[in-house]
Amino acid sequence: MKNYEIRDGKMTLDGKPVQLKFGDLDQIKVLRKFEKLSRELKEQGVDLEPTAKTIEFHFNCLCGVQRSVDVDADFGYEKHKCLHCEREYYIESDNYDNYKLYLIEK
Ligand SMILES: [Zn+2]
Numbered sequence: 001m002k003n004y005e006i007r008d009g010k011m012t013l014d015g016k017p018v019q020l021k022f023g024d025l026d027q028i029k030v031l032r033k034f035e036k037l038s039r040e041l042k043e044q045g046v047d048l049e050p051t052a053k054t055i056e057f058h059f060n061c062l063c064g065v066q067r068s069v070d071v072d073a074d075f076g077y078e079k080h081k082c083l084h085c086e087r088e089y090y091i092e093s094d095n096y097d098n099y100k101l102y103l104i105e106k
Helices: 025-043
Strands: 004-007 010-013 055-060 066-071 077-081 088-093 099-103
Touching: 004 025, 010 025, 055 088
Parallel strands: none
Antiparallel strands: 004 010, 055 066, 077 088, 088 099
């Protein structure tokens, strides 16, 4: 996965401006995040353009299977299920691009 970012209304890849390419799944992913964030800010009455980016996070499940997930830095946390043993995790992020992994107790 590529590290796209939308900041100040422009899409960048690894910090460099890029052209929008029709059908690029990574670009579509970050555009969707951008739209969702824009909508949420509007609903909260905040007049601000959001920054959206794709971030990949790797971790090893307790069963030993490695997982690679797309983390949405702007949403706090999401649940991620190991497809092998069905343990569930969530990844929490602060606003400084630091991530912590938690196992969800059943
Ligand atoms: Zn597992």
